[in-house]
Each structure stands twice: as structure tokens, then as C-alpha cells.
Amino acid sequence: MDKMLIPTTDADWVIAEQHCDQLRESSRESRFSVSNGFLGVRGTRGINRFSRGQVPPHTWVAGLFDLHDADPPVPGLVPAPDWLSITVALRGEKLAYHRTRTRQRCRVLDVRRGIMFTDATLTHRASFSLRARSLHLVSLDDRCIGLQLAQFTIEHGEGELTLQVGFANLDTDLITRRMEPGVATWSTYTTPSQLGLAAAVVLEVDGREQKAAQDGPFEWSWRWNARSGQTIRLQRYVALVRTDDGADPGEIAHARLGTAQNRGWRSLITAHEVAWAARWQASDIIVNGDPAAQRALRFAIYHLNGAANPGDPTVSIAARALTGSDYRGHVFWDTEIFLLPFYTLTWPDAACALLHYRFRTLDAARRKAAASGWKGAMYAWESADTGDEVTPDQVVGPDRTLVDVLCGHQEQHITADVAYAVWQYWLATADEAFMAEAGCEIILETARFWASRALPEPDGRRHIRGVIGPDEYHETIDDNAFTNQMARWNILCGIEIARLISDRLPLAARLLPDSAELAAWAEAASTIATGFDPATGLFEQFAGYFAREHIDLADYAGRSVPMDVVLGRDRTAASQVVKQADVVALLALQPDLCTPAQAATNFAYYAPRCAHGSSLSRAMHALVAARLGQPAAALSYFLHSAAIDLEESRAAIDGGIHIAALGGVWFSAVHGFAGLTLRPDRLCLSPSLPPSWHSLHLTIQWHGRSLAIAIDSATRMLSVRLLSGETMTLDICGQAHRLAPGRPVQAGIA
Ligand code: BGC
Numbered sequence: 001m002d003k004m005l006i007p008t009t010d011a012d013w014v015i016a017e018q019h020c021d022q023l024r025e026s027s028r029e030s031r032f033s034v035s036n037g038f039l040g041v042r043g044t045r046g047i048n049r050f051s052r053g054q055v056p057p058h059t060w061v062a063g064l065f066d067l068h069d070a071d072p073p074v075p076g077l078v079p080a081p082d083w084l085s086i087t088v089a090l091r092g093e094k095l096a097y098h099r100t101r102t103r104q105r106c107r108v109l110d111v112r113r114g115i116m117f118t119d120a121t122l123t124h125r126a127s128f129s130l131r132a133r134s135l136h137l138v139s140l141d142d143r144c145i146g147l148q149l150a151q152f153t154i155e156h157g158e159g160e161l162t163l164q165v166g167f168a169n170l171d172t173d174l175i176t177r178r179m180e181p182g183v184a185t186w187s188t189y190t191t192p193s194q195l196g197l198a199a200a201v202v203l204e205v206d207g208r209e210q211k212a213a214q215d216g217p218f219e220w221s222w223r224w225n226a227r228s229g230q231t232i233r234l235q236r237y238v239a240l241v242r243t244d245d246g247a248d249p250g251e252i253a254h255a256r257l258g259t260a261q262n263r264g265w266r267s268l269i270t271a272h273e274v275a276w277a278a279r280w281q282a283s284d285i286i287v288n289g290d291p292a293a294q295r296a297l298r299f300a301i302y303h304l305n306g307a308a309n310p311g312d313p314t315v316s317i318a319a320r321a322l323t324g325s326d327y328r329g330h331v332f333w334d335t336e337i338f339l340l341p342f343y344t345l346t347w348p349d350a351a352c353a354l355l356h357y358r359f360r361t362l363d364a365a366r367r368k369a370a371a372s373g374w375k376g377a378m379y380a381w382e383s384a385d386t387g388d389e390v391t392p393d394q395v396v397g398p399d400r401t402l403v404d405v406l407c408g409h410q411e412q413h414i415t416a417d418v419a420y421a422v423w424q425y426w427l428a429t430a431d432e433a434f435m436a437e438a439g440c441e442i443i444l445e446t447a448r449f450w451a452s453r454a455l456p457e458p459d460g461r462r463h464i465r466g467v468i469g470p471d472e473y474h475e476t477i478d479d480n481a482f483t484n485q486m487a488r489w490n491i492l493c494g495i496e497i498a499r500l501i502s503d504r505l506p507l508a509a510r511l512l513p514d515s516a517e518l519a520a521w522a523e524a525a526s527t528i529a530t531g532f533d534p535a536t537g538l539f540e541q542f543a544g545y546f547a548r549e550h551i552d553l554a555d556y557a558g559r560s561v562p563m564d565v566v567l568g569r570d571r572t573a574a575s576q577v578v579k580q581a582d583v584v585a586l587l588a589l590q591p592d593l594c595t596p597a598q599a600a601t602n603f604a605y606y607a608p609r610c611a612h613g614s615s616l617s618r619a620m621h622a623l624v625a626a627r628l629g630q631p632a633a634a635l636s637y638f639l640h641s642a643a644i645d646l647e648e649s650r651a652a653i654d655g656g657i658h659i660a661a662l663g664g665v666w667f668s669a670v671h672g673f674a675g676l677t678l679r680p681d682r683l684c685l686s687p688s689l690p691p692s693w694h695s696l697h698l699t700i701q702w703h704g705r706s707l708a709i710a711i712d713s714a715t716r717m718l719s720v721r722l723l724s725g726e727t728m729t730l731d732i733c734g735q736a737h738r739l740a741p742g743r744p745v746q747a748g749i750a
Contacts, residue, residue, distance in 0.1 A: 013112040026055040026654035033323035037309030038143035040322020046084030057082035060322040063315040065385040066188035072392035075384045077329030082168040089162045095122035111302035128157030140275035148236040161226035167218040185250035196241040196249025198257040279305040283346040289694035296642030300662035310349035313356030324656020330382040333414045334660035336421035341667045345700040359438035361387020376448030381411045410468040416486035419446040427678040436507035447494025450487040451524045471582040477542035481531035482586045491525040537598035549575040563611035579613040581620035619664020626672030635690035684731040
């Protein structure tokens with residue numbers, strides 16, 4: 001068999017299911033998704049797909065939002081047709097998966113190449129048996145192209161075989177504008193977006209192309225007398241195009257399909273693999289000594305690389321990326337806080353496109369601030385195509401009751417989170433063009449918002465009342481330490497930006513705040529309530545938190561449902577139980593806010609109070625634990641984070657993978673175990689590897705340079721090599737080193 005058509009045999013690069021299991025099908029479809037930042041295809045086994053009680057097979061198209069019959073009534077991503085369906089039948093009866101003879105690893109995701117493979121035996125009672133192998137991908141080289149190849153070998157038996165190739169969900173919840181053989185277009189009900197689809201299918205039996213019967217615009221079938229030993233090969237090419245400017249997406253898809261077909265599947269696969277190889281070269285992490293951690297990192301990096309598209313600044317990454325329907329394609333703080341670290345340090349072009357999405361939605365953020373009487377820009381907690389607030393007012397809670405959602409009004413820290421990601425991008429890239437065009441404006445407008453939002457009160461301090469912090473178990477609280485400290489940081493960053501514009505960015509001079517405004521910002525930043533108690537060294541998570549009921553979470557260790565379900569919403573809200581990292585997240589994002597000893601005190605206080613009711617929580621704990629020199633605890637958080645999407649024993653992930661948790665896996669390795677931090681003038685490394693990790697190797701981009709970093713536990717040495725770019729200075733464990741081309745730095749670590 002052609003090597004191109006089988007998965008890599010290197011176990012470090014594959015995720016394989018051990019056996020078929022109808023009950024786990026939907027979760028596996030999420031886990032095995034392939035995507036390229038524009039198209040996301042769930043890991044459906046297209047051949048004679050099991051259909052009992054499944055999530056429908058879908059392709060997700062970035063940016064294809066609509067608000068039609070939506071429940072809840074907020075815009076959501078509209079699923080595009082699925083293009084993997086193949087039905088094989090003998091004498092009109094659909095072949096069945098053979099339980100024992102179906103290959104053990106019947107579905108394999110080759111993360112190195114971004115291709116999903118299937119391999120199974122299908123039978124008709126005992127009389128007929130066929131081996132069916134397939135692969136599919138969405139091209140990382142040409143993001144609108146999908147390819148499916150299938151090969152069937154008749155192992156024994158004969159008779160009239162029918163093979164049907166079709167598309168599911170063609171009557172997608174859109175307005176059909178054109179439906180002709182192999183070409184279709186749809187428009188949404190409420191947005192300018194249109195979708196175009198073009199497809200072509202070729203079938204060969206023993207090397208001879210067969211003419212298809214066209215049973216519908218997107219249905220092809222063949223019927224012939226099959227006999228033992230026959231080999232049947234199928235190629236399906238699809239092109240999916242989204243337009244937002246009135247251009248005909250069907251015509252564009254048709255033309256793109258023609259180009260893809262002319263290139264042929266071999267050339268498409270080669271170009272796709274080259275594109276994936278480039279991404280792995282820029283972003284792979286190698287862990288020696290801990291195969292579970294290695295697997296977790298590869299899986300995370302695979303999905304992170306598949307989630308972004310540097311070519312489209314109009315979209316961002318949803319909470320489930322392009323792998324499922326949960327959260328309706330909405331964008332949260334997940335992107336800026338959990339995902340941007342990866343893109344900023346390994347794929348700055350993708351990071352830049354994601355930040356441009358926030359720039360393009362700045363007007364919506366201005367509208368949101370103005371609607372509440374505040375200045376500047378306040379980003380939506382949940383954002384879709386326009387950037388207007390799309391958080392539903394109610395959702396079905398974990399205990400299946402309807403609950404009011406206040407996040408759209410109160411979870412305002414996202415505004416500072418966006419500014420934070422812009423600043424981190426600036427520190428890592430020194431991208432002046434981006435800052436002058438977009439970055440400075442985002443930071444200034446968000447600083448302006450906070451200066452108007454934090455109001456002075458008779459106690460001489462400014463307070464931010466009526467918010468929700470990252471810990472969503474507590475609503476309508478005052479002075480959430482995370483929110484206030486991020487707001488304070490955002491205002492100070494605004495002042496820093498004004499300095500930067502004056503010194504280095506004349507192109508952004510139009511944005512310069514006047515001196516009165518800058519003075520007001522300085523006063524605001526210095527008087528915001530911080531929640532810090534110098535006597536204990538603790539940050540109070542919000543005003544009154546310490547007085548709430550203490551609940552010992554150890555008593556609930558074996559629970560299988562979230563703590564707010566165990567206790568009920570009201571008691572949870574009245575308690576100290578924290579949904580997810582909140583003060584701990586603050587320690588992660590602002591490591592200089594307090595001394596290491598105070599950070600350790602806060603971590604020791606808050607970690608046992610955290611119920612990890614969000615998939616985002618443990619990664620933040622991993623990062624902070626690693627920085628505090630607790631690598632064994634950090635590793636446990638890290639592995640739990642990785643298990644959310646990777647391990648079958650965990651909760652179902654039918655609605656898509658948790659891309660923020662995967663981003664957290666990456667940042668806990670890089671910012672936690674490798675101890676990487678970004679300073680205004682330099683990059684700093686201060687590693688703390690888990691005892692089982694013999695070594696850690698990673699590559700990052702910094703100010704246009706590419707750096708290879710290796711940390712070796714046995715020799716206690718860290719080495720950094722410049723793969724490209726000019727001489728620079730970096731800090732290793734607090735010591736400055738000069739790094740020049742061809743002259744790696746070697747330094748001992750604590
Ligand atoms: C978490 C949020 C997160 C959202 C989307 C919620 O459960 O509490 O922090 O942004 O899920 O992932």
C-alpha cells in the first residue's frame with residue numbers, strides 16, 4: 001500500500017482508538033477532528049457511519065454565523081454539509097462493521113500530518129467481506145480544500161455491490177440559492193456571509209474509472225458485480241468558500257475545486273504535509289522521560305495549529321474551535337489568555353490575525369461601553385461576527401434547569417484580557433506596524449474604559465462593583481481582585497502606550513491622550529482597590545469573600561458532578577468554593593504583583609478552595625505551581641488538563657474539544673515548566689521540570705528570531721541556540737546572557 005495512504009507508525013505521532021465503540025462515537029468525532037483554521041471536520045467515520053443517537057456529522061466554517069431560529073436567540077456558527085458519507089451495500093443491504101475483524105485501531109489521527117485514517121472490515125453475514133480504508137484532510141496549504149480517499153478490497157464473496165457517495169446536512173439551516181450537480185450556494189438569513197460548495201468524485205475499480213449515476217446534485221452511485229480480490233478506489237475533492245462581500249462563493253468554490261483536481265490528490269497531500277511540517281518545526285515540544293506528557297503536548301499542539309488561520313483577520317477561535325457545536329462558535333477570554341500565548345510565541349502571524357479580530361470589533365466594544373454610560377471600549381464576554389455581546393441570557397445548567405446568565409453584563413475582565421494579549425504580543429514580537437495600526441488603539445480604549453468604570457468613593461479608593469470574575473460561581477460581586485488588578489494593569493499599560501507612541505510610533509500620534517487624561521489615569525491606577533491584605537499577604541478574591549462559608553472540598557473528592565450541582569447554586573454562591581482559577585489566574589498573569597512567598601501563600605490558600613468546575617482551571621494551577629517550584633503538583637494539574645479531551649475515562653466531549661484547556665497544556669509547559677516570561681526588554685527563562693522529565697526541548701519566536709531551547713534535568717543545564725536572527729540578550733535564572741548566531745548559550749539551572 002502506498003505510504004502516503006497509511007498513518008505514521010511512530011506511536012508518538014498518532015492518536016488511535018483502541019476499538020470501535022458506538023457509545024463513544026460522538027466524543028471521538030470531536031477528538032479526531034481535522035481542521036485548518038477555516039474548515040473543521042469532525043472525525044466521522046464516513047463509511048457506513050453508525051447513526052444511533054449521534055451528533056450529526058458536520059463541517060464547521062470559520063465566520064459563518066447566522067441568527068435564524070436560534071435557541072437561545074443569539075448568533076451561532078451554522079454547520080455546513082458533511083462530505084464524508086459513503087454507503088456500501090451488497091444486494092441492497094448495507095454492510096455491517098465486523099466486530100472482531102475490524103482492525104483494533106480502526107480510527108487513527110496522524111497528528112504529524114493532520115490526516116485522519118480509518119481501517120475496518122465490513123461484512124454481509126458470513127458470505128461477503130470487504131476491507132475498507134480511508135483518509136480525509138482539510139488542506140493546511142489551501143484552506144478551502146478537503147480531500148477524502150477510500151480504498152476497498154473485497155476479501156471474499158461476490159454479488160451486486162452498490163457504492164453511494166453523498167453529503168449530509170445539504171438542507172443546512174441556510175437559504176439555498178443554487179443547487180446543481182456538484183455546485184451549491186447558500187446565504188445566511190441575517191448576515192452578509194454566503195457559503196459555496198463544489199465537489200467532484202472519481203471511482204476506479206481495478207484501475208479503471210467507472211461512470212457514476214448522479215442521483216442528486218451531491219449524490220453519486222455505482223453498481224457492479226463485485227468479486228473477491230477486486231480493489232476499488234475513490235477520490236472525493238471538495239471546495240468550501242465563505243464570502244462576505246457579495247462575491248459568488250459557488251463560482252469561487254468551483255474554480256478552486258478545478259485547480260485542486262488538476263493538481264491531483266498526491267500533490268494536494270504533499271503540499272498539506274509540507275505545511276504541517278513547517279508548523280511542527282516551529283511549535284513542536286519534545287519531552288524525554290514522560291510519554292504521557294509527550295502525547296498530551298502533541299495532541300494539544302496539533303489542535304492549536306489546526307485552530308488558527310493567519311489569513312483571516314475577521315474571525316477568532318471559538319471555545320470549541322471548529323470541532324463542535326457547544327458555545328455556538330462564540331469567542332471568549334479563552335482566546336486571549338489561553339491561546340494567544342501559543343500563537344504569539346510560535347506563530348506570530350496567526351496571533352496578529354487573532355488580535356486584528358479584536359481590532360475590527362473595537363467599534364462594537366465602544367458601543368457596549370457607551371450603552372452603559374462608560375467611556376472607551378468594553379469587549380463582549382461572548383463575541384461572534386460583529387463583536388456585539390452575544391452571551392445568551394439563559395442556558396440549561398448542569399442540573400438540567402434553566403439558569404440566568406449574567407456574564408454578558410458582568411464578566412468584564414475580558415476587556416483587560418484582550419489588552420493583556422496585545423501587550424504580550426508586543427513584548428514578544430516588537431511588531432510596530434501592528435501596534436501603530438491596531439494594538440495601541442485597543443490598549444488605549446480599554447484603559448479609557450477602566451478609568452471610567454472604576455469609580456472614586458468616599459473611602460478615597462476607586463471600586464469596581466457588580467462584576468463576575470473568572471470564578472463564575474460568584475455573581476454581582478464588588479472588587480474582584482482579578483478584575484481590579486487587571487483593570488489597574490490595563491490603565492498603567494495605557495500610560496505606557498502613550499509613552500511608546502511619543503518615543504517610537506509617530507504613525508499612532510493621532511491616538512495620543514492629552515495630559516489631563518493621562519494624569520487622571522495615573523490617579524485611577526493608584527487608587528483602585530486591590531484586595532491585598534498586607535497583614536496576611538492574601539488577596540481577597542472579592543469584597544466579603546473571607547467571610548463566606550468554608551467548605552472542605554476534600555469531603556467531596558469522589559463526586560461525579562460539579563460542586564454547584566452538589567451544593568446547589570445558592571449555597572455555592574454563599575460559600576468560598578471557587579469555580580476556577582481566579583486569584584491563581586492573577587498570579588499567573590501578573591507574577592510581579594507580589595513576592596514569591598506571598599504568591600505561595602495565596603496558592604496554598606486558594607488551590608484547596610477550587611472545585612475546577614471549568615476546563616480552564618487546572619492549567620492555570622499547573623503554571624503557577626511550576627513557577628512556585630512545585631513541579632510534581634504542577635504535573636498533576638497538567639495531566640488532568642490534558643486528559644479532558646484526550647482520555648476516554650473523562651466526561652463526554654461530544655460538543656467539541658476544549659481548545660483553551662489545550663492552550664493551557666502548552667502554556668503550562670512553556671511558561672510553567674520552562675519558566676518563560678516576557679519582559680519589556682528581554683526574554684527570561686527559569687525552569688522547574690517535573691522529576692520524571694529528563695529533558696524538555698522547544699522552539700519559540702522572539703522579535704523575528706527563532707530560538708531552540710533545551711533543558712536537561714540530569715546535567716542541570718539549559719541551552720539556547722539561535723536558529724535564525726541576530727544577537728540578543730536573554731536572562732537565564734536571573735543572569736543576563738548574550739546569544740549570538742552560531743554561539744549557543746549554556747547555563748546551569750537551580
Ligand atoms: C468558563 C469560562 C470560559 C467558558 C468558555 C466557562 O465554563 O467558566 O471561563 O470562558 O466556559 O470556555
